[in-house]
Amino acid sequence: MDLETVDRLLTTTRSVRKRLDFTRPVEPEVIKRCIEIASQAPTGSNAQRWHFVVVTEQEQKTQVAAYYARSFASYLEAGREAHERHLSRPNDPRARQMLRLRESAIYLADHMHEVPVLVIPCIEGRVENAGPMAQAGTYGSILPAAWSLMLALRARGIGAAWTTLHLRYEKEVAAILGIPDTVTQAALLPVAYYTGDDFKPATRLPMDERIHWNAWHKSE
Numbered sequence: 608m609d610l611e612t613v614d615r616l617l618t619t620t621r622s623v624r625k626r627l628d629f630t631r632p633v634e635p636e637v638i639k640r641c642i643e644i645a646s647q648a649p650t651g652s653n654a655q656r657w658h659f660v661v662v663t664e665q666e667q668k669t670q671v672a673a674y675y676a677r678s679f680a681s682y683l684e685a686g687r688e689a690h691e692r693h694l695s696r697p698n699d700p701r702a703r704q705m706l707r708l709r710e711s712a713i714y715l716a717d718h719m720h721e722v723p724v725l726v727i728p729c730i731e732g733r734v735e736n737a738g739p740m741a742q743a744g745t746y747g748s749i750l751p752a753a754w755s756l757m758l759a760l761r762a763r764g765i766g767a768a769w770t771t772l773h774l775r776y777e778k779e780v781a782a783i784l785g786i787p788d789t790v791t792q793a794a795l796l797p798v799a800y801y802t803g804d805d806f807k808p809a810t811r812l813p814m815d816e817r818i819h820w821n822a823w824h825k826s827e
Contacts (some may be wrong), residue, residue: 619806620758623766624711627799629721633765635663638724638798641759648752651744654733657752663724670783671773672720675795678775679716695813700810715768715797724796726767727780728753729790749793757796766801769794 632722642659662668719725730749734742757767773780773795786792 611782616758616762618808619805620761621691621766621809622770623799623806624715624766626801626803627715627718627722627766627768627797628670628742628802629718629723629799631800633723633725633798633800634824637765638726641756641763641765644759645752645756650752651681651748654748654797657749658729658731658790659756660727660729661724662727662784665720667783668722668725669720671725671780672722674776674779675719675770678772679712679773681720682772683713700812704810716755719797720756722799724798726756726796726798727784727786727792728796729786730757730793731790733789733791745791746793749791753794753796755825760798764800765798767796767798769796771795 638661642661645659646655646657662671728749730745732745734745737745753769757769760767771794774792777792780786780792781788781790
């Protein structure tokens with residue numbers, strides 16, 4: 608296994624927003640192949656309860672995007688104070704990234720309906736009233752597959768963005784797409800070929816401050 612290539616894939620797979628190419632179709636066979644690869648991800652008890660709703664019809668995309676935009680507007684307003692707190696910490700790498708992130712998020716909300724493909728990873732079952740173990744087991748059986756899907760797409764020159772804001776209107780989106788009430792939506796991935804050159808690793812907080820050996824807040 609070529610570790611350099613693998614590490615590069617893992618460290619440069621970004622949530623792509625402003626560089627999504629709305630004009631270039633994404634081939635259905637490529638989407639299918641990437642989902643097949645994603646199905647090799649871990650799944651609790653080998654249950655394989657995942658489903659992937661692939662949305663390409665414009666009317667459906669427009670309706671789903673409208674709910675996303677509505678939720679994003681509420682999120683943006685509610686997060687105004689947190690945004691200002693981040694900006695007040697100039698030495699925090701997250702503060703330096705905040706303005707660019709906010710701008711790209713607004714762009715995606717405004718253009719979600721133009722994305723060639725929307726993918727909604729789902730899993731059978733509902734756990735909103737269950738305990739932590741059941742919730743972790745359920746989401747832990749779909750989120751790894753969703754991330755694997757993003758990696759498989761990235762390896763083929765296709766970008767995606769990890770979003771969940773449409774879940775504020777999960778029932779409404781389910782009605783649009785015919786998703787059963789017994790199925791949980793986990794994310795909404797706008798998918799498109801990306802423009803421009805390759806991506807670079809993001810600036811992260813030092814992991815020495817986030818790794819705990821044997822007990823919390825103890826490190827070596």
